[in-house]
Amino acid sequence: MSDMAELALVQDFIAECLPFDSLDDEVLAALAPQLKVAYFRRQHRFGPADGDGLFILRSGMVDEQQESGLLQRLESGESFSPNVAKDADADSRYYLAVEDCLVYRLPENALQALRRQHRHIDRFFHARAERRLRRAARYRGQPSFLMQPVTATMSADPLQLSADTSIKAAAKAMTERRVSSAFITEGxxxxxxxTDRDLRSRVIATERSPEQPVATIMTAQPHRVSPDNSLFDAVLSMTEHRVHHLPVVDDAGQLQGVLTTSDVNVAREDDPIFFVQRLSRLDSVEALQAQLARLPSLFRQWVEADTPAVQITQLTTAVSDALTRRLIQLAEQQLGPAPCDYCWMGFGSQARGEQLLGGDQDNGLLICDSASDADMDWFARLADFVCSGLDQCGYDFCPGDVMAKSPQWRQRARDWEATVDAWMRSPSSDAVMRISIFFDLRAIAGKREFADRLQQHMLTHSQRNTIFLAALAENVLSSSPPLSLFGRFILERSGEHRQGLDLKKRGVLPIIELARLHSLACGVSEVNTHRRLQALVKAGAMTLLDSRNLEDAFTLINRIRLQQQAAQIAAGETPDNYCDPRQLSRLQRHHLKQAFRVVHQAEEIVKLRYRAGA
Structure with a gap:
């Protein structure tokens, strides 16, 4: 990448960072060359040796800490000054890198000159100390379902009765409303x-007349919670007082709703960890199908809660992994135990841990060499059961038949090695397509070492096969991002998504394929795209800046995909990977174009390194 291109990327980045976003392009252009690039490893504690001035986080995370604990967590785009004079009550404050960090450092003399020239910049840094506590108070770790307010889970229209309502009328009203409680209110x-329990223990068991008023059997002034209380507070109160119904009452004493143990259980099912764990306990394909029907709603919640894109893809992949393993267990209950060792492999986005919604299934079976023909028949039945179950649960059959139920994707170990060798010897367009799918593989169930050995076999043979790498490079360059020479989006010209952008095929896929190509050439065993890019830096095959830029581009495009899919779910539509750039904000369009430019620049390196087959 040229120096001018690097400076342009630096300028574009700081233009989106506070307080530099308020500066005009001319000032930013003069500021960018003054920034010093520095890289700090995880657990680095910043000190005087790192230089003075302002540190702007390009990537990674830094914690500001005291002996009492965390004050705030800084992420990409935020800045800090670790080596300025500290106030008297902050002698113990320090900054610690919690991830590997790439930093732009603006030296102290340049920072002070900027502050003298621009009064609003000076005011920003003068006021920053006042904001420190507020930002620290707003910081939260990964949210738990128990931390949401009770108002997010409660039933907002509880049954209300007057004190003189008869027990009989109350029971009838509860039956009609299909509720287990009623509240006695006045104004x-x-x-x-x-509750139902009161009707059993205080009416039926004591033979009380059902014509008596409910006031004679009610629990007066029951335990209650405030709308501001968290679900955690409510569960604690339920446990302490041994109740199953908690009225939600505001400061004025007005009944706002009711929280029941059933409501808590429903909320718990929205917790991603519980969702995945529950899959392992369901005992039929139909039950799994019903559970998976809730995934789009859960996915939308993750997106709307601003969960990082990488975490959402990990969660959706964890769901498909758990589903696959449970289907295998159900199949073995039906078919009997496996006749020999095997490994169920996931390919593509599942292998990389990068699944979103709307994808099909890509999988295969790697079976022990000792398997007989009769054994292979058993694995055919296993594959049919699992693949059909995945299809019923929303993971459609692969149009290209890349599934374990197809004999060519269900082989003994020695046959897999021969197949891969044949693909690399004669890298036709079909073979390259199959290799691109197969080289992203991960063991989902069974003997992981089978998959590890096959992957090592592939890496060993791909590193020295320049013809194969050149063919793979041609495939990489065939899916360039949709950006013209003049910086305009190249939109789909026909079909259902005319005037749209395919963010999967033309956005994230080029980055995935770039990372895969370099990894195969360098013998990098990582499969996840982020980890591949990081490993390529350690292998000396990519600069840290290029790697970080590609990671940022990958994250940004995926974030837009997530937002688009969440919006489609909210509108009752089937999520896909297309986006209309006219529906994006100006800033989003600007960032998307920058991401596409990063990929274009990375493809230029591919042209130089691989196309000649050298």
């Missing part, structure tokens, strides 16, 4: 509660 003010 909206809570006076008491009755």
């Amino acid at each position: 909206g003010q809570l006076r008491g509660i009755i």
